Amino acid sequence: MIEPYNKLVKLAARAFYDDLTSKGDNQPKTGRSDNRGIAVVVLDALTRRQWVREEDLAKDLKLHTKQLRRTLRFFEEEKIITRDHRRETAKGAKIYSAAVAATADATTGKEGEEKVKLHTHSYCCLDYAQIYDVVRYRLHRMKHKLKDELENKNTIQQYICPNCGKRYTAFDAPRLLSRNGEDFDCESCDGKLDVESDKLAAQEGGDGDGDENARRRRREKLKDMLQKMEVQLKPLIDQLGRVKDLPVPEFGSLQAWEARASAAGRAANGDNAGDSKSHLGYNGAPMPYSGDTKVVVDFNGTEGKGEGVKSETDSTSLKVLPPWMITSGMNLTKEQRGEVKQETKMDGTSTSTAAQYTDEKKSTIGHDDKNIQDEYIKAYYAALLKKQHELEEAAKNPQDANAADDPSSSTSIRKVGDKYKREEDDDGTEWEEAPARADAPAEDDEDDIDWEEG
Amino acid sequence: MFFHIVLERNMQLHPRYFGRNLRDNLVSKLMKDVEGTCSGRHGFVVAVTGIENIGKGLIRDGTGFVTFPVKYQCVVFRPFKGEILEAVVTMVNKMGFFAEAGPVQIFVSNHLIPDDMEFQSGDMPNYTTSDGSVKIQKDSEVRLKIIGTRVDATEIFCIGTIKDDFLGVINDPTTV
Numbered sequence: 001m002i003e004p005y006n007k008l009v010k011l012a013a014r015a016f017y018d019d020l021t022s023k024g025d026n027q028p029k030t031g032r033s034d035n036r037g038i039a040v041v042v043l044d045a046l047t048r049r050q051w052v053r054e055e056d057l058a059k060d061l062k063l064h065t066k067q068l069r070r071t072l073r074f075f076e077e078e079k080i081i082t083r084d085h086r087r088e089t090a091k092g093a094k095i096y097s098a099a100v101a102a103t104a105d106a107t108t109g110k111e112g113e114e115k116v117k118l119h120t121h122s123y124c125c126l127d128y129a130q131i132y133d134v135v136r137y138r139l140h141r142m143k144h145k146l147k148d149e150l151e152n153k154n155t156i157q158q159y160i161c162p163n164c165g166k167r168y169t170a171f172d173a174p175r176l177l178s179r180n181g182e183d184f185d186c187e188s189c190d191g192k193l194d195v196e197s198d199k200l201a202a203q204e205g206g207d208g209d210g211d212e213n214a215r216r217r218r219r220e221k222l223k224d225m226l227q228k229m230e231v232q233l234k235p236l237i238d239q240l241g242r243v244k245d246l247p248v249p250e251f252g253s254l255q256a257w258e259a260r261a262s263a264a265g266r267a268a269n270g271d272n273a274g275d276s277k278s279h280l281g282y283n284g285a286p287m288p289y290s291g292d293t294k295v296v297v298d299f300n301g302t303e304g305k306g307e308g309v310k311s312e313t314d315s316t317s318l319k320v321l322p323p324w325m326i327t328s329g330m331n332l333t334k335e336q337r338g339e340v341k342q343e344t345k346m347d348g349t350s351t352s353t354a355a356q357y358t359d360e361k362k363s364t365i366g367h368d369d370k371n372i373q374d375e376y377i378k379a380y381y382a383a384l385l386k387k388q389h390e391l392e393e394a395a396k397n398p399q400d401a402n403a404a405d406d407p408s409s410s411t412s413i414r415k416v417g418d419k420y421k422r423e424e425d426d427d428g429t430e431w432e433e434a435p436a437r438a439d440a441p442a443e444d445d446e447d448d449i450d451w452e453e454g
Numbered sequence: 455m456f457f458h459i460v461l462e463r464n465m466q467l468h469p470r471y472f473g474r475n476l477r478d479n480l481v482s483k484l485m486k487d488v489e490g491t492c493s494g495r496h497g498f499v500v501a502v503t504g505i506e507n508i509g510k511g512l513i514r515d516g517t518g519f520v521t522f523p524v525k526y527q528c529v530v531f532r533p534f535k536g537e538i539l540e541a542v543v544t545m546v547n548k549m550g551f552f553a554e555a556g557p558v559q560i561f562v563s564n565h566l567i568p569d570d571m572e573f574q575s576g577d578m579p580n581y582t583t584s585d586g587s588v589k590i591q592k593d594s595e596v597r598l599k600i601i602g603t604r605v606d607a608t609e610i611f612c613i614g615t616i617k618d619d620f621l622g623v624i625n626d627p628t629t630v
Contacts, residue, residue, distance in 0.1 A: 156602055156613055157550075157563040170613045171604040173561040174552070182547050182575075195549070195565070 002249040004242055005128045006047040009080075011236045012135050013043040020074065022067035038063065042071050043126075046081065051125045051257050053096060072124055079134050083124045084254040089117065096123070099261040125257075129248045136240060139233065146226045150219065158196040161186035168193065455534060459496065460506055462525045463488065467511075469518045481505055484524055490557070494605040497532025498557040533558050533600055533612050540624060541614075543594045546579045553596060558610055562598060566615035568622070588623050595624045 020039035045061055046052070058068040075081045088096075148155055157170040166186055168176060176184035176193065184193040251257050463484065471479040485502050492498045509523040533539065533555070541553035541560055550563035564573065564581075571581040571590065580591035590596060598614035598621055616622045 155565075157565055170550075170561055170563045171602065171611060173549070173563070173613075174559065174611065177547075181545060184549055 001246060002128075004239065004246055005131075005249055008135070008236075008239045008243050009043055009047050009126060009128075009131060010040075011239055012131070013040045015233060015236055016138065017043070020071070022063070022071045035067075038067070039071055039075070042068065043075070043080075046124070046126050050251050050261075051084075051096075051123050051254055052100070054122045054124060056100075057124070069122070076124075079130045080127065081124050082127045083122060085120055085122045086254070087118045087120050089119075095262065096121075096258055099258040099265070123254050125251055125254075129250070132240070132243060132248070135236070139237070139240075142229060143226075146222060146229065150222045150226065159184060159193040160196045161189060161191050161193055163189045163191035167196075455532060455537060456500070457497070457530050457532065458503070458527065459530060460525055460527050461488075461496065461499075462523060465522050465524050466514075466519045467522060469520070472520075477508065480508065480522060480524065484526060488526075488528070492557065492608055492610060494607050494610065497530045497610065500529045500531050500557075502526050502528045531556060531558070533560075533603055533610060535600055535603055537600045538597060538621070539600065539614075540595060540597050543590060543592055543596060546573075546581065546591055548573045548575065548579075551581070551590060553598065553614070558612060560598060560600065560612040560614045562596075562614045562616060566601070566613075566617050568617055590623055597621050597624055 017039040018037050021034065021036045022038050023033070023035065041061060042057075042063075045057060049057070054068060054072060055065060058065045061068070072081065072083065076083050159168045159170075159172075159176070160166070161168075164186060166188060168184070168186075173184065176187065178185040178192075185191070186193055252260070465480055465484055465487070467476075467480055467483065471483075484505075488499050489501060490499065504527045506525040506527055508525075511520040511522045513520050539555045539560070541555035543551050543553045544559075545552040548564065550561060550567065553560050553562065567581055567590075570583050571588070572584070574580055574582055578591050580589050582589045596616060598616050599618055600612045600614050602613040604611045604613075
């Protein structure tokens, strides 16, 4: 569920921040040391991490801490990331490292001194909810500005004080009138106000053709800009549309995330502790450990139903109805019963029925599968599908509408291997229920899942 | 734009005005209070045209004043964005010019003045075209379009433009 959001972040970074440099203003910018676009790299790195310590990020990206902080500060002001600054001892930092190890594959080794010095550690994380809003607002303002300028007549003049930088609009004009009536004075510092020209299309001075042509040229330029903007930003706008209805990935505050991640990691991996680390433990804090199994794998292991399947395989065809929706007497096509699965992208696996069910549950978990399980499942279902086709050809009876819930047939189906044997047993019987049996495997998958998840 | 609407107001009257002319006194007090004022919601009250209804008076505790709720009809003026008005120029400076259309003041900034008009300072500052054919100075009449209004509780102020077609000077005071 986080992938579309990550894509949005990447598109936005390349669209708007690709000329950002992390050098300070008074540093010499030579051709060799120009690092424009580093902001894109930083954002991309953040899409692959959750909460991350800034020093760690700097080390990973091989950037100077100061430059990274400057960039991160800029993003914080743009409201794209959230930061948290904590005063911690080195031990506290270890808890964070353990939490990271639970969710990512980082092997951090912070075996350090045991001094009780309190350093300020800074952490940062992408703020997806705000990113969505910020990007939309930015696009809206861009369009608005160009459209206003295009109309050319109805822009309200802005004034700025050169001394104190205070801004005024033309609405404040009567208040600002100076005593001699000649110009506008700033209210706080009495400096003469400057007109702020916000015209995007630069005024062309000295056009002999008269202002008709100049005006037309400006309009052309603005229309051109507007059009180019729409074309170049189209992928970003599309991604915004896709992301609109999805729930926002939420990591919570730093503490909450840390606690959750280390607890989950600990649960998934038992207590094979990283010993040296655990010895320096805090009292009462979760024991840090190092393990490279991820939380996500756990769910896959217990369900054992091929997570690798993309859960969106069948959105184009008729929806497969889960068994609890199939009541007797419903006139459903084979597809809806989840029987015929030809067009899956995954090479003849009929796991789409399973996928339909586990859709909501699994989609948050990423693609961290054990490959062996995957291969086995694929092979098994391929064989199953072949068997189904043979059965359907053999069965001459019309499809029985009451094919659906056949609890008796499901009771014996627990283990994955057993199904295959049952199929061979039912080959010869030509009962009314033969079609039911023929349908059974597919349904039983769903029943099976039903049972396990029930 | 002008509107003819019914407004309501609570008028407080001192007992010295009670008697035969109570109603007349009330009406004249209303007119004195309300005409010329401005509310953000309705605009400037130009004139009271009639009294619709005067409610029963309520004697205030502690003082002898009596409060009458009065419903009256009046003409109000409220400028709107996009409206086109004629106005009289009151002040010209290099940032633009101020004009008045009745009770409302309008400011036209110099970037909304056509580009061929240049500011000329002097004892009579003005805006003039390059060939001198059109001049905007104090007391000229201009037609302008309102592009924004700022409405406070008791004050309305507008920004205008003369850059569109058919806008600009109507009447040159020097030729009058």
